[in-house]
Amino acid sequence: MKGHWLLPESLADVLPAEARRIEELRRALLDLFRTYGFEMVAPPLVEYIDSLLSGSDSDLNLRTSKLVDQLSGRTLGVRADMTPQVSRIDAHLLNRDGVTRLCYCGPVLHAKPAGLLASRELLQIGAEIFGYAGLEADVEIVRLALESIRLAGIHNLRLDLCHAGLVRALIETDANALRRADEISTLLKDKDLPGIRALSKGIEAVALSTVQALEQLPLLYGGIDQIARARHVLPVLSGVTDALDTLESLLLQLNDPSVGLDLSDVGAYGYHSGVIFSAYAPGWHDALARGGRYDGVSLAFGRSRPATGFSLDLRKLAGGLAPARATNAIRAPAGSDLSLVQAMQDLRKSGEIVVQVFADELADHDEFVFDRELLNRNGQWAVEKV
Structure with a gap:
C-alpha cells in the first residue's frame, strides 16, 4: 500500500x-x-x-x-x-x-x-x-x-528576441504551409533543420521556396548584425521587412549586451502578433x-x-x-513573565526574529541560526551574543 x-x-x-x-x-x-x-x-x-x-x-x-x-x-x-x-x-x-x-x-x-x-x-x-x-x-x-x-x-x-510576423509572412503565401502552421512552429522552436527540409515532401508538401526561407530562421541567431543578414537571405515581403525593422529599433533602444536575436524562437502560431522574447x-x-x-x-x-x-x-x-x-535569530527562554513578553514584542517590532524556546524543547530549525540570546541580567532583559 x-x-x-x-x-x-x-x-x-x-x-x-x-x-x-x-x-x-x-x-x-x-x-x-x-x-x-x-x-x-x-x-x-x-x-x-x-x-x-x-x-x-x-x-x-x-x-x-x-x-x-x-x-x-x-x-x-x-x-x-x-x-x-x-x-x-x-x-x-x-x-x-x-x-x-x-x-x-x-x-x-x-x-x-x-x-x-x-x-x-x-x-x-x-x-x-x-x-x-x-x-x-x-x-x-x-x-x-x-x-x-x-x-x-x-x-x-541572455534574452532572445523574435517576431511573430516573420513566420506569418513566410507561410501565409503558401496554402500547405498555412495548414501545417503548428507543425512548422514546433520544428522552428526545436531548430529541427532535417524536419524543416522534410516539409517539402509528401502529400501536403510545402513549396521549396518557403522551406528554404524557413531553413534560414534557426541560423539567424546572435546580435544586431543578424538583422542585415536576415534582410539578405529572407524573401523581400512586407511582413518580413516590418518585423525586422521593429526588431532592429527595439535592439537599438534597449542597447543591452544581454539582448540578442533568435529568429526561430517562435511561440504558438496565431497567438502572438509582434515581438516575442525568452530569457535564459x-x-x-x-x-x-x-x-x-x-x-x-x-x-x-x-x-x-x-x-x-x-x-x-x-x-x-x-x-x-x-x-x-538560514536567518540569524534571537533565542528567548520559556516563561510568561510580563517583562519577558514585552521585551520579545519590542524586539519583534524592530524587525528581529525572536523564537521563544518552550520548556524541555529541543530546538531544531533549518531556517534559523541562533546567534543571540535574550537573557535576564539583574532584572533587565538584554540581548547577548551566543
Whole structure:
C-alpha cells in the first residue's frame, strides 16, 4: 500500500527555506512592478472553460485541467496561465480607454508537465501593458523582464528576441504551409533543420521556396548584425521587412549586451502578433521568462486591445538559485513573565526574529541560526551574543 504522504507525479512540497525565498522574491518583484506603475489584480483559480480559453492558443487547452461545476453543471477549468484572465479583466471589468498596466501572482496547474524536469504546479508572476500599440510598451516590458531576473541575483542571462510576423509572412503565401502552421512552429522552436527540409515532401508538401526561407530562421541567431543578414537571405515581403525593422529599433533602444536575436524562437502560431522574447540563464534547462505582444486576444471578451507582457515561474526561478541561507535569530527562554513578553514584542517590532524556546524543547530549525540570546541580567532583559 502506498503511503498517504506520496504526492502525484510532477508535484512537490516546498520546504521552509525555499518557501521563504520564493515569498521574498514575490514581494520584491511585486514592489518592483509597482515602481513602474503596475496595478495588481487577483483573478480566481477556477473559471468557466469557455472564458478561460477564449482567445488563447490550442496548446493552452491541452494544459488546462477540467472539472464539472457542482452548482451550474458547466465545465470549469483550473487555470494553466493567468494571462488570458488578466486580459479579460482589462477588457471587460476595468474597461478603461487609456493605457492600463496590470501585474499578478498566483498558482497555476498544468494537466501535464511541459517537459521531463518541469513541475505541473507553477507560481506564475507577470506584468502586462494594455492599450498601447507602440514600440515603447515592448521596450518597457523587456526592460522590466530583465530587471526582474537580475533582481533575483542572476546577471549572466541572455534574452532572445523574435517576431511573430516573420513566420506569418513566410507561410501565409503558401496554402500547405498555412495548414501545417503548428507543425512548422514546433520544428522552428526545436531548430529541427532535417524536419524543416522534410516539409517539402509528401502529400501536403510545402513549396521549396518557403522551406528554404524557413531553413534560414534557426541560423539567424546572435546580435544586431543578424538583422542585415536576415534582410539578405529572407524573401523581400512586407511582413518580413516590418518585423525586422521593429526588431532592429527595439535592439537599438534597449542597447543591452544581454539582448540578442533568435529568429526561430517562435511561440504558438496565431497567438502572438509582434515581438516575442525568452530569457535564459546557465543552470536552468528552459527559459526563465517568456513574453511578447498579443494584440487582439481580448477581442474574445468583447473589446480588442493592444497588449504586451511577460511572466515567469517563481518556483522554477528560485529552484536554480544557490541554497537559501538560514536567518540569524534571537533565542528567548520559556516563561510568561510580563517583562519577558514585552521585551520579545519590542524586539519583534524592530524587525528581529525572536523564537521563544518552550520548556524541555529541543530546538531544531533549518531556517534559523541562533546567534543571540535574550537573557535576564539583574532584572533587565538584554540581548547577548551566543
